Each structure stands twice: as structure tokens, then as C-alpha cells.
Amino acid sequence: MDWTPILLSLKLSFITTLILLFIGLPVAYWLSGSHSILKIILEAIITMPLVLPPSVLGFYLLLTFSPQNALGKWLQDTFALQLVFSFKGLVLASVIYSLPFMISPVKSAFDHLPKSMTEASYTMGKSRTETFFLILLPNIKASILTAAVLTFAHTLGEFGVVLMIGGNIPGITKVASIAIYDSVESMDYANANYYSLLLFTITFVIVVTVFVLNRKSAKSPLE
Amino acid sequence: MDWTPILLSLKLSFITTLILLFIGLPVAYWLSGSHSILKIILEAIITMPLVLPPSVLGFYLLLTFSPQNALGKWLQDTFALQLVFSFKGLVLASVIYSLPFMISPVKSAFDHLPKSMTEASYTMGKSRTETFFLILLPNIKASILTAAVLTFAHTLGEFGVVLMIGGNIPGITKVASIAIYDSVESMDYANANYYSLLLFTITFVIVVTVFVLNRKSAKSPLE
Amino acid sequence: MIEVDILKNIKTYNGHHPLRIKTTFATNKITQIFGPSGIGKTTLLKILAGLVQPEQGFIRVNNEVWLHTQKQINWLPQQRKVGFVFQDYALFPHLTVEQHLLYGTPDKEYVARLLAIGQMQAFHQHKPKQLSGGQQQRLAILRALAIKPQILLMDEPFSALDYTLKKSLLTDLKPLLIELQTTCLVVTHYPLETEGWAELSFTLE
Amino acid sequence: MIEVDILKNIKTYNGHHPLRIKTTFATNKITQIFGPSGIGKTTLLKILAGLVQPEQGFIRVNNEVWLHTQKQINWLPQQRKVGFVFQDYALFPHLTVEQHLLYGTPDKEYVARLLAIGQMQAFHQHKPKQLSGGQQQRLAILRALAIKPQILLMDEPFSALDYTLKKSLLTDLKPLLIELQTTCLVVTHYPLETEGWAELSFTLE
Amino acid sequence: QPLRVAVAANAQFVIKPLQKDFQKKTKLQIEIITGSSGKLTAQIKNGAPYDVFLSADMEYPTNLFKAGFGLSAPKVYALGSLIVCSTSEVAIQNWQQLLLSPSITKIALANPELAPYGRATQEAMRQYGLWDKVHPKLIFGESIAQVNTYITTGAVKLGFTSEALIYENSTKHKFKWARIDPKAYSTIEQGMVVLSHAKKGNYSKAMQFYHYLSSPAAKQILRQNGYRVL
Ligand SMILES: Nc1ncnc2c1ncn2[C@@H]1O[C@H](COP(=O)(O)OP(=O)(O)OP(=O)(O)O)[C@@H](O)[C@H]1O
Ligand SMILES: Nc1ncnc2c1ncn2[C@@H]1O[C@H](COP(=O)(O)OP(=O)(O)OP(=O)(O)O)[C@@H](O)[C@H]1O
Numbered sequence A, B: 001m002d003w004t005p006i007l008l009s010l011k012l013s014f015i016t017t018l019i020l021l022f023i024g025l026p027v028a029y030w031l032s033g034s035h036s037i038l039k040i041i042l043e044a045i046i047t048m049p050l051v052l053p054p055s056v057l058g059f060y061l062l063l064t065f066s067p068q069n070a071l072g073k074w075l076q077d078t079f080a081l082q083l084v085f086s087f088k089g090l091v092l093a094s095v096i097y098s099l100p101f102m103i104s105p106v107k108s109a110f111d112h113l114p115k116s117m118t119e120a121s122y123t124m125g126k127s128r129t130e131t132f133f134l135i136l137l138p139n140i141k142a143s144i145l146t147a148a149v150l151t152f153a154h155t156l157g158e159f160g161v162v163l164m165i166g167g168n169i170p171g172i173t174k175v176a177s178i179a180i181y182d183s184v185e186s187m188d189y190a191n192a193n194y195y196s197l198l199l200f201t202i203t204f205v206i207v208v209t210v211f212v213l214n215r216k217s218a219k220s221p222l223e
Numbered sequence C, D: 001m002i003e004v005d006i007l008k009n010i011k012t013y014n015g016h017h018p019l020r021i022k023t024t025f026a027t028n029k030i031t032q033i034f035g036p037s038g039i040g041k042t043t044l045l046k047i048l049a050g051l052v053q054p055e056q057g058f059i060r061v062n063n064e065v066w067l068h069t070q071k072q073i074n075w076l077p078q079q080r081k082v083g084f085v086f087q088d089y090a091l092f093p094h095l096t097v098e099q100h101l102l103y104g105t106p107d108k109e110y111v112a113r114l115l116a117i118g119q120m121q122a123f124h125q126h127k128p129k130q131l132s133g134g135q136q137q138r139l140a141i142l143r144a145l146a147i148k149p150q151i152l153l154m155d156e157p158f159s160a161l162d163y164t165l166k167k168s169l170l171t172d173l174k175p176l177l178i179e180l181q182t183t184c185l186v187v188t189h190y191p192l193e194t195e196g197w198a199e200l201s202f203t204l205e
Numbered sequence E: 001q002p003l004r005v006a007v008a009a010n011a012q013f014v015i016k017p018l019q020k021d022f023q024k025k026t027k028l029q030i031e032i033i034t035g036s037s038g039k040l041t042a043q044i045k046n047g048a049p050y051d052v053f054l055s056a057d058m059e060y061p062t063n064l065f066k067a068g069f070g071l072s073a074p075k076v077y078a079l080g081s082l083i084v085c086s087t088s089e090v091a092i093q094n095w096q097q098l099l100l101s102p103s104i105t106k107i108a109l110a111n112p113e114l115a116p117y118g119r120a121t122q123e124a125m126r127q128y129g130l131w132d133k134v135h136p137k138l139i140f141g142e143s144i145a146q147v148n149t150y151i152t153t154g155a156v157k158l159g160f161t162s163e164a165l166i167y168e169n170s171t172k173h174k175f176k177w178a179r180i181d182p183k184a185y186s187t188i189e190q191g192m193v194v195l196s197h198a199k200k201g202n203y204s205k206a207m208q209f210y211h212y213l214s215s216p217a218a219k220q221i222l223r224q225n226g227y228r229v230l
């Protein structure tokens, strides 16, 4: 039993979720509120990667970042950054693919917040940034948590994109989803079951823990 | 150029989204509010299908509903219902796979609604059901819409599960995502681009239209 | 007659402190309820409406027992059909003024009459966030009346209204309450504002 | 002196109707503002705080021009540093009473003093939804004072408080406002409640 | 109902001329389903409505037949030929040195655990003593189709694939390629089997196709597309 793929998967999911929290929350905030056509179109564009089958999305990423291609060549020559067949590439692909699952629910949550909450913070001399972090984010914690859990789980199970641009390199891009798939394809069902169960259990424990912790913090010390 | 796969995909996404609205909204409502451990565990379980690579989820569904298997045999004998290699099976698989994307964000939205809104409706003699449809749902419309759009897009791009239990049968289970993938695999890149672009455009138009319509209805006639 | 005998534990900073209320209210009358801030006035009204559950209690309205914790009797808020004016209004953000009232009654004439009583005709198409504080409060009162309630529970219902408006509202409400044979309990901090209008008083302490 | 000259279009059922206000308020004084419900009192305060933008306008506070639509001058709410007591409180659901005040000032001693003025010490760990209506309103007042504002804008700040509480609050607030040299504008429907406390009056009509 | 033929990914090109020729000769319609051999086998075992299965090896068809899913004993229809291939200007004839050159950073092959061509590649590399030396450069494709994608998009400079790739795509891509000595790997015997699903109405059509694949016409087409035939 090889633990490397599972650890690699957890690492990928963790990093992707973290990056998406950093990118997603501000973007969601920026998209919320005003309903200009520009923002609607942007929101629609963010949803688009979902529409393609993951392996096809992977194919286009492969084309874009292939060292034969202008962009891929430039990245390689300038930053020695190779995005195909590397862990960094998987992170980038997962971020693109899971983007809407982070941004859309959080944006809706921002939309549902009363305007007066922001106004009250402004009159207390707090900047947009302070208000964002100290008032708005804590009040949509449940939605952010949900989005983070979905992103995490989705990245764990992410397979098509990884299959395409990962190249199944042990220890680098051979994540759990690929290992399980390999076992199924080679009819080693015992191994597939074993991996699946393990992935299930670990994630289940993580998700339940996060939810339970959140539940505790939602209750006041008085209740 | 064969339109069948695209129409099939749109049909599958549409039906899946519809079913998930029917199932997802009540379940999300039921999960919201009380934070009992039971409900937390249920919510975590709903998230679990995501963790498995789609093709592996598809493999397990294949095993479960295979006519070789007790459940599959029983369904076939009793209801003449075959869930593998049939459109019905794809619908079921898509529903399971997209369940968390519908339920989780909507549940968070319910959680954010003030309790007094429900109370006011109750004192006006309205039942739980009436309150649910007439008061609560309209107030989280934005979140529901977001969830529906994500579900729709996600089902369009859904590929691994479909590949496994669909079996790529033209006109029945050969949806657009499979057709595009086939084109890539057989190196017919022009065709893949063409399909992708078409799917992109159609979805983009649908999503933007939905968002724009929603924006209109959110504004009052006075503004 | 409304008979109330309840015990509710209120959680505070230093443990629980019990709220015990045993009293009767006359039916078909307007009773004003006084008491310092935080004593439990809102809690009392919510218990009457079935929105808050007391640890122990008994509530009888005329011949109907609404609550009897020992006998496990506990009517749903829907069954009690009380009109409730929430202290924080609790309006429905997505409904216009008129739709709020139509949510409680299909009777369009009655809705028009309510709009006139609240002087809200000009705003019947407004949604709550487009209303001023006083307009929102008037809507909260009218909405509670929409179901033609047997009992009307009002939690500080006039606090955001100016003198003239309040006077005319009180004047218009009275005949309506008599006509509907509604029992009215009104929590207020300003004895003056309901003086002459309310017929009885009850002080919580 | 605060100089105000503004024009704001208010959207109503039958088109726009203009709200025109041209007046001055004395600084370091308490001015009460009257006016019927829906006339634009809340709107005036929000324009002063920079939360609502008038179509045309000019606001000068002592020597600082806060708003001059023609010259494109428009200070942010943050720069104006006004304390604002919202008519609907607008409290932060996730913060306790004490955290609300600490959000405006790091000065723990001052926070303790404010809690005492509002008689809220026993509730300093409560979150808004655990507070009664009157307790919430007191918190809204204290929070506005937390930033030691130059101008304090209060929108119906005493409507949910009983007589005794209000009297003691008013008595304790006065020396604080003098000490902070705060100009106070207070919207009220009950001239009686602030009589003797407010030094000047202004009526919107 | 048309005859449904499940085809391993490596044979997805050659199946098209075969299909055309068969239809011309018999007026029978065929529906083609492609996938990796392993996936197709799993599907067949769980009720997939396929009539004939063309695998990339003999193992899967034998397995199916033994489990009772086959009507005919599996039979070899073609022998696969392994090549090394590139779309860059490289000295492909010296591919063994090329593999070791620092200018080649990534080499694609099919996953030896899943795909017969991958297994053959592994054997050949071991034979030449290259496997351990180039191991860090290896990129594994799920099926031979994915390896072809890596090669044609230029994501890798060098890949091991089936010879069938060359004939199908010679007009679109300029391939540099070299055949691997068949002695360096055990023969890639591609097997076919008529499936028990054919009993539901397509049995005679399936048998017709089964026999057609052994006909001289079919062998000719297979040969033209990079396969050897017995
Ligand atoms: N978003 C909005 N859309 C349309 N009309 C609005 C909106 N906000 C406020 N109004 C209208 O503007 C007018 C002035 O409102 P404002 O809240 O300033 O009144 P007010 O004097 O504070 O009244 P009150 O004493 O009832 O609080 C009201 O008639 C109200 O209906
Ligand atoms: N969810 C809660 N958790 C803890 N304490 C609560 C909660 N809800 C109310 N309380 C406390 O219960 C007490 C009674 O509240 P209630 O709202 O009934 O007072 P009230 O008489 O209506 O006061 P007011 O005149 O200020 O509205 C208050 O001290 C309040 O702090």
C-alpha cells in the first residue's frame, strides 16, 4: 500500500483551497453588490471552465502551456517554470477548475448581507479592507466554509485535468484519484476499494471536524 | 457536424438541474437551522461523492446497478429499469454527483436568513410549506440561481461518470463531453474545438441571460 | 379571558434567571404592558404567540387551552392566529407593502382599508428597504391586522411614529379592533402615548 | 458651525419629489430634529455622514468643506468621523457588546465607562440577537460614541427605552458630550423626551 | 439495431476503413465505441450492450470469455507494432542515445499497468538497459490515445506508441519515427471476441464481422495501417 498518492492529493487540495480563498474572497466581494453587465459577464466567464469535460480542459491547458507553444516557451525560458507534467501545473489547473465553486456561493452570500452593516463600519472610520475582513467575512463564515469544503473535495476527486496535464509521475503528479483509476482499469479492484475507502475516511473526518468546529464557534458561551 | 451529443447534453443538464431543485431545496432547508451532529454527518456524506474521481464513482455505480448485481437485477426484474448504459442512469449519476453543489450553498443561504422572517409568517397562519415557498425561497433566490447555474454547467462538463456507466452509445449516452473527448483522443482537434466553442457559446448565452433576468427582477419598478 | 401562568429561564451573563408571569388579561379590551428594558416583555408576547417555549406553563384563551406543558398541549403559532407586531418589524424584504397585506388576507377591500388607516396608500408598491422607519413600523402594524386576529400582540408599535400620525392611527384603529372583537396587548414605554386608548394596564417587574 | 445646503431627489410612487434642506447647525451643541414620518430626517443624517449622496449639495463643518458637488469634493464616511446611531441599529451580528465598542476604540477604560453609561456591563459578552430591543438600542448609542466622534448623529435613539433608563442615560451622556466637544444632532418624535437636554431645535417640513 | 463494436483506443484509426469496407461489402451498419481495453472490459462485465470487442491484447478477451461473456473463443486479429515517434527535428534513428540526451526532458509511454503498448515499451527499454536510466523522464498516458495527444501537441518531444498513428495522421503532422525491433518485446497480440450481448438479435451480424476481420481484405487494411497480421 503506497501512501504517496493520498498525501499528494491532500497536499494539492489543501494548496488549491488556500489559493482559492485568497483569490476567491476578494473577487467574490468585488463581483457582489453592483449588478453591472460587465460583472455579470465576468461571473459567467468564471463558470465556463466547468462546461468543458475536465480532460478537454486539460487538453487546452496542455496546448497552452506546452513548451512548443509561445506562452509555455516563454514561461520556461523566463522563469524556468514548466506547467505541464509538474505539481505547479496541477495546482494552476485545479485553481481554474474549482474557481466557480469558491466564488459563486460566496458572492451570493455577500449579496445577502444588509448594506447597513457596511455603513456602520464605515462611520466608525474603518476602511473597505478592514470592513471586509473584520465585519463582512465573519458574517458569511458558513458560506465560506461550505465553499472551501466543496473546493477541497472537488479537487481531491479531480481527475480528468490531472490525467491530461499530470502525466502520472509517481510522487509528483500521481495523485490518489489517478491511482484509484489505475487500479480500476487494471482490474485490481481490491486495491481500488482500499484507496477509495481510505480517501473517503480521511475526507469524511476532515469535513465533519470542520463542520463541528464551526458549529461550536457559532454558538455563544451563554447557550 | 453532429448536433445530437450537444442536444443530449443540454437535455441531461436540464433534467438533472430540475431534479436537483426539487430534491435539493427541501433537503437544504431541512439541513439548515439546527446544527445537530446527525445533520452534520448527513451533510458530510452528501459531499463524499465528490471526493472520488468521477470515473471511479462511475465504476462503483456500474457495479451497483449492473444487472449482474442484486439491486440492479431487482430493478430490472421489478420495474424493467436498467440504469447502466441508459439515459436514466446518466440522470441518476449526475444527480448524485452534483448534489452537493445544489444543497450546500442553498443550505448556507437558509442559515443566513433571520429567524423572525419565518416567525412572522407563522403568526400569519401560514404553514411551514407555505412559508418555505412564499417567504424563504424568494429571499434566497440569488443563491438558488447560482447553485442551479453551477449544477447545470457542472453536469454539462460531467464526463468521467458518464463515460463509465454510459458506454458512449450514440443518441443515448454519447453526450457532448464524451464527443469532445473522443475527438481529442482521435486527434481530430478541429472537431474538438468546434464542439467546445459551440458548448461554450450556448452555455454562456444561457448563463448570462439567467443572470440578467435575475438582475432585472431584483430591481424594483421605482429605481 | 386570557389566563397566563408561565416560567421561562432567561440566560444571562451569570447563569439563568427565571421569568415568572402569572396573570390574566381581559378579552376584547386593550391592555398596555409596562416594564423596564430587558425584563421580558418581548419574551412574554412571543410565548403567547407560540414562538418561544417556556420551561413550564399554562395558557388558556377563553375556553381553549393553548399551552399546558404538563399535559403536553402546545398549539402551533399558526393555530393561535394572533397578530404580532415585532419590535424589529420582521418585514418580508421581497414583498411590496400591498403584498404584505395580501399575504394575510385575500380581501382586497380590507387591504385598501388597512392602507388608508396606516396612510400608506402612496407606498403600496414600495418594498421595505424603500420605506422610512416610521413607514416600516406602520406596515408592521397593518400586516398584523391583515389576518383579522383574535388577539393582537404589539411590541412597541408606535415608537417610530410622530405625534400627529400616531394620534390619527390610534383613532382609526379603535373602531377596527372593536369591530373585529380583537383583544389587544400592547407593550409600550410611553404610558402617555396610549393613554385614553388602552383600557387596562399591566406592569412586569 | 455646520452649514448644509442640499438637494436630494426622493423616489416615490408617483415620480421623484425633491428634498431641499438649507440650514445651519451650531457646533458643540445638542440640536433636536423634528418632522413627520417619511419627510427625510434619516436621509438628512445619512447625507451628513456621507452614506447617501445628494444630487446637489454643499456641507461645511467649521472650516472643512465635506461636500461640494460642483467642485467634486466629497469626503468619505471614514474621513468624516461621525458617530451614527442607526434607526434600525445595524449592529454586527458576530460581535459581542464589548467587541462592538472595541471595534471603535482600543481604550479599554473608555469602553468600561461607556458600558456603565448604558448600564450594559452585565451583557458585555452577549451578541445582538441575545439582547432585548432596548439593550440593542443602547448598544447602538454606545457604539456610535466609541470613536469619540466630532459629530454624533442619532436617529430616534431613545425610542425603545423606558422612562427611568432614558433619564439616567441622558443625564450621563451630557457631560460626556461636553467633554468630547461633540456636536449632536438627534432625530426624535417625542419632543418631551429630550426637553431640557437638547439646546436647539430644527423642524423639517 | 446496428452492430455495436467496442474498440481499444490503439485501433481507433484502423477501425474506420474497416468499418467502411465492411459496410460496402455487407450493407450492414456498425456503431463504434472506443475506450481503453480495461474500461471496455469492466463495462462489458456489467451489462454494456456491445456485440463485438476488439481488445489491445489477448488477456482481456480471454478473461471475458472465461467469465462467460463471450460466445466465441478469443482470436488474434492483428499484431501491434511499437514505434518511437516525435514531431520535432530529432535524429530519431539513434533513439537509444536520444533517450539519454539532456535535450529530451520528457518521454511519454502508455501506462504499462493498463495498456499493452506500455507493457511492450517497458520490456523493450529493459531489454536495451535504458529503463532505469530514463525513468525520471517518463510520462505515463492512460491509454495509447493519450500518448498520441502528448506527441502531437508537442507536450513531449518523444513518445512510444502504436505504428497506426503514423498512417492516419501523416498529412496533418510531420512525424519522425522509428520502429522498435519486434524481438525486443513480446508480441502484442490483439484479440477479438463476440460477446454474449449479440444473442439479443445481432448474432449473425456479429459473426459476419468476426469472420470479415480474418478475411484477406481486412488483413490488407490492417497491414496498411501499421499492424502485422498472421
Ligand atoms: N431606497 C428607496 N427607494 C425609494 N424611496 C425611498 C428609499 N429610501 C427612502 N425612500 C423614501 O424617502 C422618504 C424619506 O425617507 P426617510 O427615511 O429619510 O424618512 P424619515 O424622515 O427618516 O421618516 P421616519 O420618521 O419614518 O423614519 C420616504 O418617503 C421613503 O419612502
Ligand atoms: N437568545 C438569547 N440568549 C440569551 N439571552 C437572551 C436571549 N434573548 C433574550 N435574552 C435576554 O432575555 C431578557 C428579556 O428579553 P426581552 O426581549 O423579553 O426584554 P424586553 O422586556 O422586551 O426588553 P425591551 O424593552 O428592551 O425590548 C433580556 O435580558 C435579554 O438579554
Ligand code: MOO
Pocket (backbone or CB within 6 Å): E008, E009, E010, E011, E035, E036, E037, E038, E056, E110, E114, E115, E116, E117, E118, E142, E143, E144, E145
Ligand atoms: O488500446 Mo489501449 O487498451 O488504450 O492500449
Ligand SMILES: [Mg+2]
Pocket (backbone or CB within 6 Å): C041, C042, C043, C087, C155, D132, D133, D134
Ligand atoms: Mg422587547
Ligand SMILES: [Mg+2]
Pocket (backbone or CB within 6 Å): C132, C133, C134, D041, D042, D043, D087, D155
Ligand atoms: Mg427615519
